[in-house]
Amino acid sequence: MSTQLTPILTKFWDHPQSWTLATYEREGGYRALRSALEREPDDLVQELKDSGLRGRGGAGFPTGMKWGFLPPHDGGPRYLVVNADESEPGTCKDIPLMMAAPHFLIEGSIITSFAIGSDKAFIYLRGEVAHVYRRLLQAVQEAYDAGYLGKDVLGTGYDLDIVVHAGAGAYICGEETALLDSLEGRRGQPRLKPPFPAVAGLYSRPTVVNNAESIASVPVIVDRGAEWFSDMGTEKSNGFGIFSLSGHVKHPGQYEAPLGITLRELLDMAGGMRDPDKKLKFWTPGGSSTPIFTDEHLDVPLDFESVAAHGSMLGTRALQIFDETVSVVRAVSRWNDFYMHESCGKCTPCREGTYWMAQILHRLEDGKGTRTDIDLLVDICDNILGRAFCALGDGATSPITSAVQYFREEFEAGCHTAASELFPPAASTLFRKEQNPMVTA
Numbered sequence: 001m002s003t004q005l006t007p008i009l010t011k012f013w014d015h016p017q018s019w020t021l022a023t024y025e026r027e028g029g030y031r032a033l034r035s036a037l038e039r040e041p042d043d044l045v046q047e048l049k050d051s052g053l054r055g056r057g058g059a060g061f062p063t064g065m066k067w068g069f070l071p072p073h074d075g076g077p078r079y080l081v082v083n084a085d086e087s088e089p090g091t092c093k094d095i096p097l098m099m100a101a102p103h104f105l106i107e108g109s110i111i112t113s114f115a116i117g118s119d120k121a122f123i124y125l126r127g128e129v130a131h132v133y134r135r136l137l138q139a140v141q142e143a144y145d146a147g148y149l150g151k152d153v154l155g156t157g158y159d160l161d162i163v164v165h166a167g168a169g170a171y172i173c174g175e176e177t178a179l180l181d182s183l184e185g186r187r188g189q190p191r192l193k194p195p196f197p198a199v200a201g202l203y204s205r206p207t208v209v210n211n212a213e214s215i216a217s218v219p220v221i222v223d224r225g226a227e228w229f230s231d232m233g234t235e236k237s238n239g240f241g242i243f244s245l246s247g248h249v250k251h252p253g254q255y256e257a258p259l260g261i262t263l264r265e266l267l268d269m270a271g272g273m274r275d276p277d278k279k280l281k282f283w284t285p286g287g288s289s290t291p292i293f294t295d296e297h298l299d300v301p302l303d304f305e306s307v308a309a310h311g312s313m314l315g316t317r318a319l320q321i322f323d324e325t326v327s328v329v330r331a332v333s334r335w336n337d338f339y340m341h342e343s344c345g346k347c348t349p350c351r352e353g354t355y356w357m358a359q360i361l362h363r364l365e366d367g368k369g370t371r372t373d374i375d376l377l378v379d380i381c382d383n384i385l386g387r388a389f390c391a392l393g394d395g396a397t398s399p400i401t402s403a404v405q406y407f408r409e410e411f412e413a414g415c416h417t418a419a420s421e422l423f424p425p426a427a428s429t430l431f432r433k434e435q436n437p438m439v440t441a
């Protein structure tokens with residue numbers, strides 16, 4: 001395992017005008033597209049399979065294999081849908097990537113569309129990020145003007161249009177089938193699977209849905225080869241990824257590194273804890289829907305297998321760092337408020353369960369918990385996990401059960417003492433909505 005950073009997608013984010021086509025081309029951009037268009041589409045799918053790239057949107061499904069699931073052409077349309085909804089607390093890699101260097105995603109979308117035989121691709125973007133929406137629209141226009149998009153791409157006879165769609169800002173619309181419903185103009189709620197999108201996706205046609213970082217990684221794999229990519233990372237978690245460090249760390253930001261790097265190594269590169277006198281208390285390896293880790297896990301290799309072997313998930317590599325001044329009860333209570341708010345209401349365990357958990361967590365946070373609250377909380381989690389219609393419900397339970405596992409005494413203290421008394425410095429950052437003086441409506 002390497003301890004070096006591998007700035008590839010992040011390589012020129014600090015250059016002036018990093019987002020323009022001219023900068024991207026100067027850095028070798030669209031070279032991969034030219035070579036891809038001279039190859040057979042199946043050959044590109046095989047290259048991706050050989051690279052071992054696994055989906056960067058959370059679940060880690062092999063990207064090339066997903067492309068290979070599309071049924072043979074039947075003469076009808078097939079689609080690429082890029083999932084750029086990025087709405088989970090702590091997850092913040094796709095939005096800076098699209099803001100700083102959008103052409104990685106656009107070139108990746110063109111190569112992928114060509115490989116799967118699609119002539120229409122959609123980029124579904126989180127609605128709130130109007131600045132990123134504008135930037136993507138501008139970059140797509142640049143690509144059209146340069147002949148990389150539209151009719152007869154680079155004179156090869158291949159046609160492709162890209163539509164950038166801004167959602168209305170719902171976390172559930174990042175779930176791939178809810179995203180497809182939303183894109184079709186319906187209320188975004190997950191679909192029953194099977195059929196999977198590869199068979200019946202957008203408008204019931206074969207569709208590949210991939211995360212923005214997954215697709216942005218495609219050009220460099222095509223340009224430098226599957227072996228170059230698979231030589232990085234660990235045996236089963238190949239390549240590099242963007243690790244987003246946030247919270248109580250001296251230099252928060254995006255650290256692009258081979259999978260398998262550890263938090264200890266990343267923290268070293270990020271200047272350590274924000275206050276060096278404060279100890280690391282807990283952290284999320286993959287965003288707020290993954291079981292938390294503690295300082296025991298500083299040396300766990302951040303690859304899919306090792307993180308799972310230690311009881312969590314690599315997810316979106318959103319490393320939120322909390323020091324000892326933070327109440328874990330308050331932190332998981334805030335996350336649960338988010339899941340309760342974002343629950344789409346389609347299934348009972350998640351719709352009702354997140355609401356019940358909020359009642360209990362607020363009591364514990366206020367020092368008004370009852371003797372049975374902690375067991376009841378864990379019991380509700382058990383009844384949601386594996387019984388919810390989609391992974392939002394499961395994800396809501398992960399931080400709670402893991403927090404009780406590692407910090408049960410803090411939940412027990414919630415039966416008599418408010419979290420704000422036990423952890424006053426963090427109070428200002430973890431207000432409940434109704435307690436927050438900054439929220440006026």
Ligand SMILES: Cc1cc2nc3c(=O)[nH]c(=O)nc-3n(C[C@H](O)[C@H](O)[C@H](O)COP(=O)(O)O)c2cc1C
Pocket residue numbers: 054055056057058059060061063083084085086087088171172173174175176177209210211212214215390391392
């Ligand atoms: C509630 C929920 C929200 C999700 N949000 C996102 C998201 O914002 N971006 C994303 O790529 N995947 C998200 N996913 C995962 C997608 O369903 C899907 O697995 C992913 O887009 C596949 O892309 P990949 O194979 O390239 O990782 C979410 C899943 C759930 C259950």
Ligand code: SF4
Pocket residue numbers: 172190342343344345346347348350351388389390391392393394
């Ligand atoms: S788990 Fe939650 S978000 Fe998912 S379908 Fe059920 S209610 Fe909707």
